[in-house]
Amino acid sequence: MLGLEYQSKRGYIGLEYYGRTIGIKIMPSGIHMGQMESVLKQSDKQSRVHQLEQEFQGKMVLLGVDDLDTFKGVNLKVLAMEQLLKSHRSWIGRAVLVQILNPARGRGRDVEEIEEEIRSSVVRINQELGNSNYTPIVLIDKPLTLAEKAAYYTISEAAIVTAVRDGMNLTPYEYVVCRQGISGSDSSNSPQKSMLVVSEFVGCSPSLSGAIRVNPWNVESTAEAMYEAISVSDFEKEMRHEKHYKYVSTHDVGYWSRSFFQDLERTCADHFRRRCWGIGLGFGFRVVALDPMFRKLNTDAIMNAYGRAKNRAILLDYDGTLMPQSSINKRPSIEVISIVNRLCNDPKNTVFVVSGRGKEDLATWFSPCEKLGIAAEHGYFMRWQVDKEWETHAQNATFGWMQMAEPVMKLYTEATDGSSIERKESALVWHFQDADPSFGSAQAKEMLDHLESVLANEPVVVKSGQYIVEVKPQGVTKGSVAEKIFASMFKNERRADFVLCVGDDRSDEDMFVMIGDAIKAGVILHNKSVFACTVGQKPSRAEYYLDDTVEVINMLENLGDISEDSDTDSGSSS
Numbered sequence: 122m123l124g125l126e127y128q129s130k131r132g133y134i135g136l137e138y139y140g141r142t143i144g145i146k147i148m149p150s151g152i153h154m155g156q157m158e159s160v161l162k163q164s165d166k167q168s169r170v171h172q173l174e175q176e177f178q179g180k181m182v183l184l185g186v187d188d189l190d191t192f193k194g195v196n197l198k199v200l201a202m203e204q205l206l207k208s209h210r211s212w213i214g215r216a217v218l219v220q221i222l223n224p225a226r227g228r229g230r231d232v233e234e235i236e237e238e239i240r241s242s243v244v245r246i247n248q249e250l251g252n253s254n255y256t257p258i259v260l261i262d263k264p265l266t267l268a269e270k271a272a273y274y275t276i277s278e279a280a281i282v283t284a285v286r287d288g289m290n291l292t293p294y295e296y297v298v299c300r301q302g303i304s305g306s307d308s309s310n311s312p313q314k315s316m317l318v319v320s321e322f323v324g325c326s327p328s329l330s331g332a333i334r335v336n337p338w339n340v341e342s343t344a345e346a347m348y349e350a351i352s353v354s355d356f357e358k359e360m361r362h363e364k365h366y367k368y369v370s371t372h373d374v375g376y377w378s379r380s381f382f383q384d385l386e387r388t389c390a391d392h393f394r395r396r397c398w399g400i401g402l403g404f405g406f407r408v409v410a411l412d413p414m415f416r417k418l419n420t421d422a423i424m425n426a427y428g429r430a431k432n433r434a435i436l437l438d439y440d441g442t443l444m445p446q447s448s449i450n451k452r453p454s455i456e457v458i459s460i461v462n463r464l465c466n467d468p469k470n471t472v473f474v475v476s477g478r479g480k481e482d483l484a485t486w487f488s489p490c491e492k493l494g495i496a497a498e499h500g501y502f503m504r505w506q507v508d509k510e511w512e513t514h515a516q517n518a519t520f521g522w523m524q525m526a527e528p529v530m531k532l533y534t535e536a537t538d539g540s541s542i543e544r545k546e547s548a549l550v551w552h553f554q555d556a557d558p559s560f561g562s563a564q565a566k567e568m569l570d571h572l573e574s575v576l577a578n579e580p581v582v583v584k585s586g587q588y589i590v591e592v593k594p595q596g597v598t599k600g601s602v603a604e605k606i607f608a609s610m611f612k613n614e615r616r617a618d619f620v621l622c623v624g625d626d627r628s629d630e631d632m633f634v635m636i637g638d639a640i641k642a643g644v645i646l647h648n649k650s651v652f653a654c655t656v657g658q659k660p661s662r663a664e665y666y667l668d669d670t671v672e673v674i675n676m677l678e679n680l681g682d683i684s685e686d687s688d689t690d691s692g693s694s695s
């Protein structure tokens with residue numbers, strides 16, 4: 122949604138946005154039941170009902186209540202009424218459309234034109250199909266009180282809403298409540314009837330499952346729906362009314378406001394313990410929420426813990442962690458190779474580079490680091506050290522989905538100058554780092570949605586990363602890499618008592634989450650020497666951050682020095 126990460130929570134959608142969860146839920150507002158009931162009790166409403174019952178005696182009234190504007194589809198409704206009478210001539214003289222036109226909220230040529238159009242249709246139809254005793258369409262274009270409108274609702278057999286675009290539109294709700302009447306009155310003891318014909322383009326339409334739904338642009342089918350509404354059996358009218366009244370009366374504004382406050386409390390429960398920072402200017406201004414425990418990684422603290430530990434797990438992401446994102450040459454520098462080697466050569470250490478990159482590049486680049494473990498393609502391939510075989514995540518995985526994903530990526534590549542496709546053994550990646558930034562990210566959001574729908578039934582996930590959209594097999598995450606490393610150390614009686622995990626992007630968050638799970642499961646000794654660290658200050662599951670790759674390299678260099686010193690010490694003492 123909007124290219125942002127979201128989860129389906131219980132009954133609503135939770136958007137993850139700069140460290141906060143934004144809850145999104147459809148709440149079809151509803152009416153104020155108390156207000157409606159007090160209107161129904163008004164004496165002038167009752168007397169107006171009696172007058173209208175006499176005025177329309179022997180007639181079946183279909184009712185429209187709309188504002189005078191271009192979107193309400195009033196003329197379409199009038200034309201549908203004409204069609205109903207022409208197709209079912211037995212209703213001529215018996216069916217009447219009463220159309221209440223609330224005064225326009227503004228004036229302008231479009232309003233004048235639509236008003237003129239409605240009037241001339243009504244005059245023409247009434248002349249053609251009416252007579253001195255029968256007016257097929259009654260247009261009421263003066264302001265009415267709610268009590269007067271309630272009287273019209275009460276005497277009408279069906280309410281017709283044919284808007285071509287609208288918001289919620291509570292006319293059908295008001296109609297249903299008026300047809301029910303007041304509890305305790307004589308009429309409310311006998312079963313009530315009501316029928317609704319509602320445009321599919323109106324907000325309330327999905328909530329009224331007993332309504333006859335129409336596309337108002339289709340005049341013939343709207344006419345048939347209006348005919349059905351007045352001619353079905355009384356029993357069916359009662360059943361539909363009962364269903365609607367039950368929903369409308371229980372889901373009023375009070376219900377939805379209580380529901381809203383419950384959701385608000387649940388969604389924000391966690392926000393109170395976060396620290397919020399305003400960053401950026403103008404349209405770029407954002408509120409970022411960070412955990413109060415989120416802090417800069419202290420070099421002394423990690424060096425002390427490192428020095429004390431006996432079994433260390435060190436998991437390092439590559440791009441954005443060991444390698445600056447801006448670097449053109451992506452090969453690790455001699456300095457990085459030397460630091461990684463120093464860490465690997467310490468027998469207390471299990472060191473892994475955990476990356477989304479392919480295994481050939483990583484193996485070539487880190488070939489001087491013989492004891493380094495490599496997890497490539499987010500862990501689809503893992504190798505414990507240079508002289509060991511590559512392990513594959515799933516032996517019998519199928520990749521037929523690539524033939525579905527690639528044409529979609531090609532479409533976006535053709536339309537987005539500077540973008541390209543990377544084919545890995547287990548994944549396909551669309552890159553847009555060299556495209557226009559805003560167009561590239563807009564295309565990426567659209568493509569992500571497109572791929573998710575095309576691949577909905579395939580065993581893959583579609584993820585966005587640093588200027589990439591990637592399709593990869595389900596279950597392949599850096600989190601499962603971390604899990605395997607901790608489990609293997611535990612099995613070999615080398616349970617980790619020091620964990621350093623550094624990464625910069627979304628895929629690395631899976632490792633941070635897994636570390637928490639491993640602590641709970643006891644696979645890692647305790648959490649005093651656990652350093653989950655993201656690169657850059659941003660919402661993260663990591664407790665620590667370092668500002669950039671330079672700080673990461675400096676910190677690793679310090680740890681490498683400790684290992685080298687202890688190696689020298691043990692060498693000299695032997």
Ligand SMILES: O=P(O)(O)OC[C@H]1O[C@H](O[C@H]2O[C@H](CO)[C@@H](O)[C@H](O)[C@H]2O)[C@H](O)[C@@H](O)[C@@H]1O
Nearest residue numbers: 438439440475476477478550552554587588589
């Ligand atoms: O897990 P990482 O080590 O962070 O790797 C993730 C992706 O790295 C590569 O993409 C990145 O580098 C590209 C330039 O070489 C750049 O265009 C892109 O924006 C970066 O995300 C790699 O190509 C991807 O397959 C990895 O998933």
